[in-house]
Structures are given as C-alpha cells and as structure tokens.
Amino acid sequence: MSSITRRQFGGVLAAGCAGLLLGAREGRAATTHQIEIKSFHFKPERLVIKAGDTVEWVNHDIAPHTATADDKSWDTKTLRKNKSGSITFADAGTQTYYCKFHRKMVGEIIIE
Numbered sequence: 632m633s634s635i636t637r638r639q640f641g642g643v644l645a646a647g648c649a650g651l652l653l654g655a656r657e658g659r660a661a662t663t664h665q666i667e668i669k670s671f672h673f674k675p676e677r678l679v680i681k682a683g684d685t686v687e688w689v690n691h692d693i694a695p696h697t698a699t700a701d702d703k704s705w706d707t708k709t710l711r712k713n714k715s716g717s718i719t720f721a722d723a724g725t726q727t728y729y730c731k732f733h734r735k736m737v738g739e740i741i742i743e
C-alpha cells in the first residue's frame with residue numbers, strides 16, 4: 632500500500648476502519664492505540680507506536696481536556712467527558728504534547 636497518499640489514508644481513517652487498514656510504510660496492519668485521560672493525567676504518558684498508527688485519546692474526567700502538540704502541528708481540540716479524539720502519525724519521530732487547559736498535563740508519543 633505504499634502508493635496510498637497521506638490524504639487518502641486520513642480520509643479512510645475518518646470512515647472508521649482504522650484497525651483494518653494497512654500501514655502506509657510497511658504493508659502491515661495499522662493499529663489504533665488508546666490513551667485514557669483520567670484524574671488529570673494521560674495514561675500512558677509515554678506511548679511507542681509505529682508510523683501510520685493512530686492514537687485515540689478518551690477523556691474520562693468531568694473536566695474538559697485536549698491533547699495538543701507542543702509544536703502545534705496537531706490538536707484533538709477540546710474533549711469533554713466520555714468524548715474521544717484521534718490523530719494519525721504518518722512520520723517517525725517523537726511528539727510531545729500537553730493539555731491546553733492544564734499545562735502540567737503532558738505526554739509523549741514515540742513513532743518508530
């Protein structure tokens with residue numbers, strides 16, 4: 632599936648079948664990883680994924696939260712209680728992020 636473009640990839644993800652998609656890079660199945668937001672923490676705070684994988688944040692707190700890249704390159708926008716937001720990471724690297732409402736809430740995603 633190396634010919635698939637990032638835009639097409641994102642479009643298909645939006646259709647809700649992320650778990651069945653092939654990774655853009657290696658022809659393997661892309662995975663969706665879940666990070667729970669509980670008690671003003673991202674759980675896990677540090678997550679290792681593969682390029683092409685998706686991360687879904689689910690907010691279990693009453694307070695609204697976000698997962699916002701330190702470099703502002705991506706943002707789940709505001710997640711209210713029991714809402715979730717997903718970001719797909721196409722490129723290898725390290726992404727650090729925080730919650731816009733609670734600056735002490737931080738997390739890290741390592742994309743291999």
Ligand SMILES: [Cu+2]
Nearest residue numbers: 696730732733
């Ligand atoms: Cu927050």
